[in-house]
Amino acid sequence: QITLKESGPTLVKPTQTLTLTCTFSGFSLSISGVGVGWIRQSPGKALEWLALIYWDDDKRYSPSLRSRLTVTKDTSKNQVVLTMTNMDPVDTATYYCAHTTKPWLAFDIWGQGTMVTVSS
């Protein structure tokens, strides 16, 4: 059974860096074709894809946020970490991590999400 869970601060101040950790079980991020993505959802808004890291450490980012995002993985700990710099109140959202596989790259299993508020 695949599970994922996001963890990190619930409140960050403007200009600070957000670090979120996705801890997963039930799969290995060293298996060919597997990836973990990050998606966020501002209150009452639609979903926004942020980043994706593959089993081979290939990384993809949303071009609009590329300069602020970094995604890394620790296969031994079964964790994926997303950092987002220079946080702004518009980044207030629920952040999800999710499992995916090639070739269709559907996010088939999601974490419960973690709500992050950006406010001074």
Place this chain on the structure above:
Amino acid sequence: DIQMTQSPSSLSASVGDRVTISCRASQTISSYLIWYQQKPGKAPKLLIYAASNLQSGVPSRFSGSGSGTDFTLTISSLQPEDFAIYYCQQSYSIPFTFGGGTKVETK
């Protein structure tokens, strides 16, 4: 970026109704179209991938069709647990993009 446009943005329906939701891509995405269902306070749930493939465990009243730029999600007979928001997403090219969502409400 590929823009994903869903219609309608909301609809009212009754239990037992047939419901159809449309999703249009701004350029061809082959069959790289995914449908999710989201209920309040919950993470999205995968319903359909590759435009028409039903995810394991999803009831057969859900179906997807289309290719290229025009896609449809159909619920053949709406059940009480189907009142939710539905999103389409393309995984054809980076950045992955989602539609704005269709809220299915009770009539």
